[in-house]
Amino acid sequence: MQKEIELAIAPERIEDDNYILTQGSKALKINGERIKGFKIRKRSIDARSRHVVFRARIIFFIDEEPINEVFETNFHSVHDAQPVLIIGAGPAGLFAALQCLEKGLKPIIVERGKAVQDRRRDLAKLNREGIVDEDSNYCFGEGGAGTYSDGKLYTRSDKRGDVEKVLQLFVAHGANEDILVNARPHIGTNKLPHIIQDIRETIIAHGGEVIFEQRVVDITTENNQVTGVTLAGGRQLKANHVIVATGHSARDIFELFRTKNWLLEAKAFALGVRIEHPQEIIDQAQYHCEVRSEHLPPAYYSLVEQVNGRGVFSFCMCPGGVIAPCSTADNEIVVNGWSPSKRNNPHANSGTVIQINLEDVPGSESDPFALLNFQREIEKRAFEAGGGKMVAPAQRMIDFVEGRISKDLPDNSYKPGTVSADLTQVLPKFVYEALRGALPIFGKKMKGYYTNEAILVAVESRTSSPVRIPRDKLSLQHPEIKGLYPCAEGAGYAGGIISAAIDGMNCANAIN
Structure with a gap:
């Protein structure tokens, strides 16, 4: 019993x-x-x-012995099976490939960036010298943005697919079994690369292929039916099914769709700053203590408030974490956050953002690139305010709310460096006004939050894609192109590792 x-x-x-x-x-x-x-x-x-x-x-x-449940995969040998081309080796692309193995289809992943271990050198150069490799950075490369941005597995995607299966597949490839029971499962940036590499090895061992350092420059069609893709070097790959799992920052894919006059839509996204506190402030507030117990993990928080009719909310909170430069081009500043598995860094950071709606940007109803261009402009402003080399503009919290440029900045985790700046010159007026209204209220909700020991670093702008690639709700194919499956974050249908993985699996399952 x-x-x-x-x-x-x-x-x-x-x-x-x-x-x-x-x-x-x-x-x-x-x-x-x-x-x-x-x-x-x-x-x-x-x-x-x-x-x-x-x-x-x-x-x-x-009165009975415990049952040891064993998770079993059902991967087939697919060396000579029907090919499915998958553009992008992020969580959506990798889990689409695993699902292809279950269906007896041969996944061929094409990734513009490098293998997961090889990405480290480019990330080190980005952090140390402020030099961006446009194909190998925090967003592009094996594992996608999730690999080096924390590995948080918390999701509300239960209705979209099998969350438990995704978690079990992570465990089968080396993740700690704690992710199966913790309410907020987390792997850690230090552990994810080995897990991602093991997933790749599973794909290859069963007959799939993974091609690195190759941009897809064309998706070929005949009579509105996909026939394959063309790579930057001219190599052509043939298949009747292509899953586009390129992530929220692959702007060249959106440009490709535009040149082909394929349907695209502008999509709401969120924009703001990344806010960092000393972790001990968050621990004291959340655990009602002077010093956090060694038996408790570093505390997290989730905050939301309505200001001027707009929702201001925390996003991607990283206890014991680091703020990272997530730009994909030299002339922009984009920040994000991550934590190692132990979450043992001295700071806590979180995106704090406001939703940007179509009505906020003129022309969005008719121009699918209006919000993307708006996003790009804010990122350029942040770059100019920082002065180059990925140095980010920043301001102490109370100084920002009260309209003062900070005389100095607190120690923080952003390695390329921060410079004191007036963030009202970077952020749109309705964004900084909403932030100014929300932060003191957050301080009333959480003791110690509203403090000049906290730093605001701009700009957090890649929360999701500002462009959606439409698809049919049942077939998951693009409404104009048969065999083309817009997938996950880059297409506007997911937000995070788990939901992206689920969407990848759903797209693979939609292939007949």
Whole structure:
């Protein structure tokens, strides 16, 4: 017999099996000898009171031995199978390829960037010298933007597909099993590269292919049916099915669609800044303590407020994290955040953004590039305000709200460097006014948040794609081109590693 109950467990006891068994027998009012084992199904931190606890949903096995569930894949050998071309080796492309293996289709991934380990040198150069490789950076390369931007696996995409399967596939390729039970699963930027490499090896071992450092410059068609792709060097790959999983920053793909006069749409996205605090401030606020317990992870937060009819919200919060330069060209500043698996850096950062709607930018209803051009202009302003070499414009929080240029800036994690600037000269007026209204309110919601020890770094602008590539809801194909599957973040249908992976799998499943 199995019984599932919820227990509140002190942080120092969450790894104590004997304690959990004892508490389970008390809650179930049965002799402890009858409990043969247990399995934590889900756990989360409850910090609503001064006594922080883990809330754990636990299955207890009574009068029967625990069942060790084994996740099994059903990958086929596809060396000679029907090919499916996948543009992009981010989570959408990789998981589309894994799903192709299950369906007996041969995935051929084409990635403009480098293999995951080879990306490190280009990222180091970007951080150290402010030099951007337009094909190998935080956005482009094996694993996509997710590989070197944290590996957060929290999602609300349950209705879109099988979240559990995605998590299990990560575990099968080396992720810690904790991601199966934690309410906010996280892998860490330091661990993801090896997992991504193992996924690639699975694809190749079963007959798939992965081609690096090759841009797709054309998608060929005949009578509105996909026939293949052309690479930058002139090489042509033939297939009747192409999954476009290029991510939110592959602007050249949008340009390709425009030159072919294929349907595109402007899409709302979010824009703002990345805000960084000392991690201890967040810990003290969220855990109601002076010093965080060694048994608790660095605290996170989620904040939202309406200002002037606009939602201002935190996004991609990184406890114990780092602010990273995520530009994909020399003349722009884009920032994002990531955390290592231990989340043991001294700072916490989060995007804090405002949604940019079609009505905010003239011409968006008729010009699918209007919001992208707006995004590009703000990124150029940030670059100019920073003075070059990926130095980012920044301001202390209270100085920003009260309209003062900061005399100096606090120590922060952004390696290319920050320079004191007036962020109202970078951000649109309706964005900085909404931020100025929200930040003091956030400070009332979370003690210590509103402080000049916090720094605002501009600009957080790649939260999602400002362009959508339309697709049919049932077939998932572009409405004008048969065999073309717009996919995940770059097409406007996902937002994060899990939802992108699910969308990749859904596109693979749509192929007959």
